[in-house]
Amino acid sequence: MSVQVYQHTLKSPALFAGVGVHAGAYTRVSVKPAGVDAGIVFVRTDITDRDNVVPARGRAVCKTQLGTVISNEAGVTVATIEHLMAALVMLGVDNAVVELDGPEMPIMDGSSAPFVRVLDRAGLRSQDVARTxxxxxxxxxxxxxxxxxxxxxxxxxxxxxxxxxxxxxxxxxxxxxxxxxxxxxxxxxxxxxxxxxxxxxxxxxxxxxxxxxxxxxxxxxxxxxxxxxxxxxxxxxxxxxxxxxxxxxxxxxxxxxxxxxxxxxxxxxxxxxxxxxxxxxxxxxxxxxxxxxxxxx
Missing domain, CATH: 3.30.1700.10 (lpxc deacetylase, domain 2)
Incomplete structure (x- = not known):
């Protein structure tokens, strides 16, 4: 069994940009390090008039037509998160802040491979708390x-x-x-x-x-x-x-x-x-x- 002892975050920000497959809007993304037990949190930097923080949690899912969309209580949404989420969990990233300046994650080439490459370049840092x-x-x-x-x-x-x-x-x-x-x-x-x-x-x-x-x-x-x-x-x-x-x-x-x-x-x-x-x-x-x-x- 392959398991990871400690929680991990990124060593440095992972930067990328691209077009969303549904909205078609060009979006810039920075996946940044986060503290222990923070989990994965999305932040819509283009929204400043209300709460723009959207934690990645199952009960936050508000739409599932051709992609997974999460929202917060202020109605702020982030769409098409699943390919990045798959890369994060399988590469062992427990804690990260995903900042993006648009409503939808870039689709990149339609797979998780581009996210794997940018996360590899950023590198991971072990955190002195047990992974759950x-x-x-x-x-x-x-x-x-x-x-x-x-x-x-x-x-x-x-x-x-x-x-x-x-x-x-x-x-x-x-x-x-x-x-x-x-x-x-x-x-x-x-x-x-x-x-x-x-x-x-x-x-x-x-x-x-x-x-x-x-x-x-x-x-x-x-x-x-x-x-x-x-x-x-x-x-x-x-x-x-x-x-x-x-x-x-x-x-x-x-x-x-x-x-x-x-x-x-x-x-x-x-x-x-x-x-x-x-x-x-x-x-x-x-x-x-x-x-x-x-x-x-």
Whole structure:
């Protein structure tokens, strides 16, 4: 089992900028060091007339259509946080302040890989306080028709996902991985978001996908992938779904010791699972490295 003893933050700010996939606005971001037990907090620097601090927590999620959006009590929102959240938790960043001057995180290339690179350049600093984990003690599951999201007890963090699409470009795909930092880097981080060309007009009419193109999304037309470079992996689609789930689960406020299973699930069901777990205090506990090792034996 790969676990981290102490909490970590960044050594120096991680700076990047880019266009949001939905709003289409250019946004600058600085991920800064934070103190112990601070967690991940987003700050909208473009808002000065009300509370602009939005903690990354499961109950703060206000929208899950094609991305995860969080808000605070003042109505300030931050959209499309899941790809950065996945990179933060899997690289071992417990505490950080994410300052951005717009409503949506940059989509970059549609994966977590650009965030991994900027976090690597910034480097991590160990903090002299034990890292906490959320250990799953009992199965928690949410259902929506044929869609399912489940957390089960396990000795380490595992992620499994199944998807099925009518398009021959995707079809049925499954992935099942023991997930630690190296596995995330090797297996999931570079897998991009995807969408169907037939949906673009309707999405843009709803104010979505205005910044989406083949530089930051795998675009499918019928049974064909339109991106000239093709796919990064034959099963890039299901791997990106697993990446999304990891980011959504970090809204629990700590990394998991448990197994996640998603079947045809998306951001909405992922957040429903987070809320279901929080509502079942008997199904989980907060543990540390030493306690986790004793559990594994």
């Amino acid at each position: 984990y959320i250990e799953i003690l009992d199965t928690v599951e949410v259902l929506d028709g044929d869609k399912r999201a489940t957390l089960r007890p396990a000795d380490a963090f595992e992620v499994a996902f199944d998807i099925a699409f009518d398009s021959a470009a995707i079809g049925r795909q499954s992935v099942d991985l023991a997930m630690d930092e190296q596995a995330f880097r090797d297996e999931l981080a570079d897998c991009r978001t995807f969408g169907f060309l037939s949906d673009v007009e309707a999405l843009r009419a709803m104010g979505l996908a205005r910044g989406g193109d083949m530089n930051n999304c795998v675009v499918i037309d019928g049974d064909e992938v339109l991106n000239p470079e093709g796919l990064r992996r034959p099963d890039e689609f299901v791997r990106h779904k697993a990446l999304d789930a990891i980011g959504d689960l970090f809204l629990l406020g700590a990394p998991l010791l448990g197994r996640f299973e998603g079947v045809l699930a998306g951001h909405g069901l992922n957040n429903a699972l987070v809320r279901a777990l929080l509502a079942r205090p008997d199904a989980w506990r907060v543990t540390t490295f030493a306690e986790a090792l004793r559990q594994v034996g």
